[in-house]
Amino acid sequence: MFEHHKQPLASRSEFAKRMLRFGALAMGLLLFSLGIGVFGYHFFEGLPWLDALLNASMLLGGMGPVNELHTIAGKLFAGFYALYSGLVFLLAASVLLAPIIHRFLHRFHLEIDSDGPQQG
Numbered sequence: 001m002f003e004h005h006k007q008p009l010a011s012r013s014e015f016a017k018r019m020l021r022f023g024a025l026a027m028g029l030l031l032f033s034l035g036i037g038v039f040g041y042h043f044f045e046g047l048p049w050l051d052a053l054l055n056a057s058m059l060l061g062g063m064g065p066v067n068e069l070h071t072i073a074g075k076l077f078a079g080f081y082a083l084y085s086g087l088v089f090l091l092a093a094s095v096l097l098a099p100i101i102h103r104f105l106h107r108f109h110l111e112i113d114s115d116g117p118q119q120g
Contacts, residue, residue: 018099026092033088034060037081045074060085 037056041047047055047067055065059082069075 015099015103022095022099026095029088029092029095030060033085037085040077040081041074044077045069045071056081060088062086062089 034053034056037060038049038052041052041055042049045052045067051067055067055078058064058066059078062085064082065078069078
């Protein structure tokens, strides 16, 4: 997945491809999670599709629900979906940042190795 610390730094084009792959993975995770929210709001709370999309998007983005909830099933779903959304948001951000952080640390490690052993 990533190059070993003893290997040279990946080229810019390889890094760009890696960012696209990880971005697609994060987007897929977010779209899958958004789908769960839309279906949950539609079937548990009886919201129209557009309102279900709005509520799921707002929760997934960390803003909170828009419509008032009326059913017990809808309220339970919204509570669990809110907890799930918080974790998914952190996971998607981690997936996007992983290649960037790895490249930074790899470059930093290569610069330290190129200085040679320190006398001291």
